[in-house]
Amino acid sequence: xxxxxxxxxxxxxxxxxxxxxxxxxxxxxxxxxxxxxxxxxxxxxxxxxxxxxxxxxxxxxxxxxxxxxxxxxxxxxxxxxxxxxxxxxxxxxxxxxxxxxxxxxxxxxxxxxxxxxxxxxxxxxxxxxxxxxxxxxxxxxxxxxxxxxxxxxxxxxxxxxxxxxxxxxxxxxxxxxxxxxxxxxxxxxxxxxxxxxxxxxxxxxxxxxxxxxxxxxxxxxxxxxxxxx
Numbered sequence: 232x233x234x235x236x237x238x239x240x241x242x243x244x245x246x247x248x249x250x251x252x253x254x255x256x257x258x259x260x261x262x263x264x265x266x267x268x269x270x271x272x273x274x275x276x277x278x279x280x281x282x283x284x285x286x287x288x289x290x291x292x293x294x295x296x297x298x299x300x301x302x303x304x305x306x307x308x309x310x311x312x313x314x315x316x317x318x319x320x321x322x323x324x325x326x327x328x329x330x331x332x333x334x335x336x337x338x339x340x341x342x343x344x345x346x347x348x349x350x351x352x353x354x355x356x357x358x359x360x361x362x363x364x365x366x367x368x369x370x371x372x373x374x375x376x377x378x379x380x381x382x383x384x385x386x387x388x389x390x391x392x393x394x395x396x397x398x399x400x401x402x403x404x405x406x407x408x409x410x411x412x413x414x415x416x417x418x419x420x421x422x423x424x425x426x427x428x429x430x431x432x433x434x435x436x437x438x439x440x441x442x443x444x445x446x447x448x449x450x451x452x453x454x455x456x457x458x459x460x
Contacts, residue, residue: 235294239381241307242394244287249412250311253396254285256419258403260426264418265411271387271404274363277349278356281363283400286313286341290393292385293318293378296326296347300378305331307380310339313397315406317384318347322366324373329354336360344397344404346386363399 253261262270289312291304296318308314314335318326327343329351335343342361348368349355355362381393389406391397396407407415429439449455 235379236377237379237382238303238307239379239393241289241381242287242392244311245394245396245409245412247311249416250285250287250396252416253398253407253412253419254283256398256423258283258398258400258405260419260422261398261405261407261415262403263422264415265405265407269389269406269408271344271389271406274344274346274365274387274404276399276401277352277362277364277367279401281361281399281401283398284313284342284361285396285398286311288313288315288391288393288395288397288406289380290314290382290384290391291316291378291380292382293326293376295319295376296321296324296372297374297376297378298372299375300380301326301331301372303378304380305334305338308335308338308340311341313341313399314343315384315386315391315395315397316343316345316347317386318345320346320365322348322368324348324370325350325368326372327362327364328371329358332360332362333358342397342399344386344399346384361399363404 289308325348327349332355336358345364348366349364352367383390383392391406432439
């Protein structure tokens with residue numbers, strides 16, 4: 232097996248109905264259902280008011296941000312895909328810019344997540360492509376350098392496999408293995424029911440769950456001075 236400079240076939244896309252269901256939930260709630268095991272950190276939307284996206288991961292790993300391997304990865308991306316790029320956290324060179332982002336919009340790609348930097352955020356805002364990255368920069372990518380497409384990649388502190396469900400909004404980003412999607416959806420529905428059950432207490436300005444919290448901290452040894460023992 233030759234490593235570092237290869238392109239693997241794309242994996243099957245996740246069923247669109249399942250993706251639509253995942254998109255109903257806040258990313259924070261989806262993260263809770265997985266005990267935060269598949270939550271990215273340090274990566275956020277490059278412009279305000281990015282809509283929530285849910286799609287299937289196509290992955291790219293580059294040793295240095297470069298145009299050639301990006302183009303190869305972009306050619307594989309299609310409607311509903313999310314391009315996930317491991318750019319080694321490099322923030323001095325952009326791995327994606329305005330023209331490429333416009334091409335992705337016209338291909339129907341759902342969004343891009345970059346462990347690294349992008350540029351031309353104003354163009355991304357104008358063309359509507361949701362893009363999440365560590366940073367923005369004015370510096371462009373190199374012309375060519377090694378890279379790998381559709382391999383497991385490190386992104387935001389987790390491993391993303393090609394074919395994972397990627398859900399992202401202004402609150403964060405999660406990657407869900409296809410086999411885990413039904414379980415996550417079931418847990419998310421139950422969690423939403425719990426949250427809706429808090430609505431009346433919140434409307435009254437009450438602290439929901441306070442009784443349970445007091446019981447736990449008392450059991451752990453917390454003292455409420457001035458209250459009867």
